[in-house]
Amino acid sequence: MTTIAPEDTAREAVFDATVAADERIEPRDWMPDAYRSTLVRQIAQHAHSEIIGMQPEANWITRAPSLRRKAILMAKVQDEAGHGLYLYSAAETLGTSRDELLDKLHSGRQKYSSIFNYPTLTWADVGAIGWLVDGAAITNQVPLCRCSYGPYARAMVRVCKEESFHQRQGYELLLALSRGTEAQHAMAQDAVNRWWWPSLMMFGPPDDESSHSAQSMAWKIKRHSNDELRQRFVDICVPQAEALGLSLPDPDLTWNDERGHWDFGPIDWTEFREVLKGNGPCNAQRINRRRQAHEEGAWVREAAAAHAAKHGKATR
Amino acid sequence: MTTPRPAETAATAAAAAPRPGDWPLWEVFVRSRRGLSHTHAGSLHAPDAEMALRNARDLYTRRSEGVSLWVVPSAQITASSPDEKDAFFEPAGDKPYRHPTFYEIPDGVHHL
Numbered sequence: 416m417t418t419i420a421p422e423d424t425a426r427e428a429v430f431d432a433t434v435a436a437d438e439r440i441e442p443r444d445w446m447p448d449a450y451r452s453t454l455v456r457q458i459a460q461h462a463h464s465e466i467i468g469m470q471p472e473a474n475w476i477t478r479a480p481s482l483r484r485k486a487i488l489m490a491k492v493q494d495e496a497g498h499g500l501y502l503y504s505a506a507e508t509l510g511t512s513r514d515e516l517l518d519k520l521h522s523g524r525q526k527y528s529s530i531f532n533y534p535t536l537t538w539a540d541v542g543a544i545g546w547l548v549d550g551a552a553i554t555n556q557v558p559l560c561r562c563s564y565g566p567y568a569r570a571m572v573r574v575c576k577e578e579s580f581h582q583r584q585g586y587e588l589l590l591a592l593s594r595g596t597e598a599q600h601a602m603a604q605d606a607v608n609r610w611w612w613p614s615l616m617m618f619g620p621p622d623d624e625s626s627h628s629a630q631s632m633a634w635k636i637k638r639h640s641n642d643e644l645r646q647r648f649v650d651i652c653v654p655q656a657e658a659l660g661l662s663l664p665d666p667d668l669t670w671n672d673e674r675g676h677w678d679f680g681p682i683d684w685t686e687f688r689e690v691l692k693g694n695g696p697c698n699a700q701r702i703n704r705r706r707q708a709h710e711e712g713a714w715v716r717e718a719a720a721a722h723a724a725k726h727g728k729a730t731r
Numbered sequence: 732m733t734t735p736r737p738a739e740t741a742a743t744a745a746a747a748a749p750r751p752g753d754w755p756l757w758e759v760f761v762r763s764r765r766g767l768s769h770t771h772a773g774s775l776h777a778p779d780a781e782m783a784l785r786n787a788r789d790l791y792t793r794r795s796e797g798v799s800l801w802v803v804p805s806a807q808i809t810a811s812s813p814d815e816k817d818a819f820f821e822p823a824g825d826k827p828y829r830h831p832t833f834y835e836i837p838d839g840v841h842h843l
């Protein structure tokens with residue numbers, strides 16, 4: 416056991432009062448070590464998810480069916496790169512560096528969202544990702560705009576503003592396919608069938624198995640439980656699927672009048688844990704691609720640094 | 732006053748040894764339209780000011796959010812110390828007479 420210095424007790428009281436008053440903690444404020452490390456872990460994982468998430472969709476840029484769709488998809492993937500950068504910046508205010516975080520991603524010491532370990536088999540997957548994966552991300556991220564850590568909350572405000580286009584373009588894409596030929600409709604349905612359950616898993620394990628939840632809620636990093644957000648997402652999606660003319664692959668999906676929510680079937684958490692362990696369809700491919708991109712970009716970083724040094728424009 | 736430190740960067744980050752190829756951190760300020768001041772938007776890494784401006788354009792104004800950009804090396808910002816914030820800002824605390832609401836004006840007097 417470590418002894419706590421009296422000034423730390425006083426600082427902790429200021430920290431607790433700031434959080435209790437729903438004010439934001441800012442980078443140079445004193446904060447408990449565990450609060451700092453929890454945030455670094457969460458923000459880093461979030462940042463990694465944004466940039467790894469570029470891969471499954473970028474896969475379809477060259478094969479987009481029209482110039483309009485190609486321009487939209489490029490803008491979306493570029494946004495995801497931007498989201499990664501906002502988040503790495505937020506993490507850096509906690510005393511870590513972007514290079515350190517990238518090292519941890521590349522060596523597998525930090526994770527990214529398991530959803531990106533699934534393949535994008537058809538063009539309809541681009542639509543299903545926009546509608547369901549970005550949709551689930553938005554449901555998770557909107558409450559984070561009020562997270563107790565200022566830089567993270569501010570990054571989330573920017574991200575959420577941009578995400579709504581991501582979701583809508585996906586929905587519109589699926590709608591076009593759903594209303595298209597029989598084959599196109601079937602392709603859209605197949606994509607929704609494959610992405611539905613993994614999207615529900617994006618909210619994390621059920622509340623009674625979620626190890627970090629209670630402390631994060633107390634610190635107001637998290638505002639709602641995993642199950643609460645998952646339910647919110649299901650309730651939002653059911654009527655949207657109906658408007659698409661597509662079904663959701665869950666025979667247990669029924670309206671519960673008493674609860675005022677949609678009941679849904681059990682989630683296969685064995686699959687979730689397998690993907691998390693590295694046994695998903697694309698785990699190795701995603702991380703290899705990321706490492707390769709980083710290594711192949713080394714000469715660009717070096718050349719830019721050399722140019723800056725030569726012209727004396729760098730600050731160090 | 733304690734030693735000046737970058738505004739948004741924690742002490743440990745400033746102390747971490749830069750590695751070759753490390754790019755310095757820049758703070759980005761965006762004027763969203765004429766008549767408004769530049770507002771802090773966030774930060775980014777870039778090897779020099781020119782690249783910082785280009786990266787800032789791509790990162791913070793992809794949807795025409797700005798008509799003008801400033802980039803400032805984060806290390807050049809001197810910030811007040813959060814530990815001393817009470818003492819530092821205290822002189823203004825006991826001067827309510829700097830606010831118009833301090834003064835009592837009889838009912839019926841207008842434009843004052």
Ligand SMILES: [Fe+2]
Binds near residue numbers: 494498574578
């Ligand atoms: Fe994103």
Ligand SMILES: [Fe+2]
Binds near residue numbers: 549578581
């Ligand atoms: Fe997105």
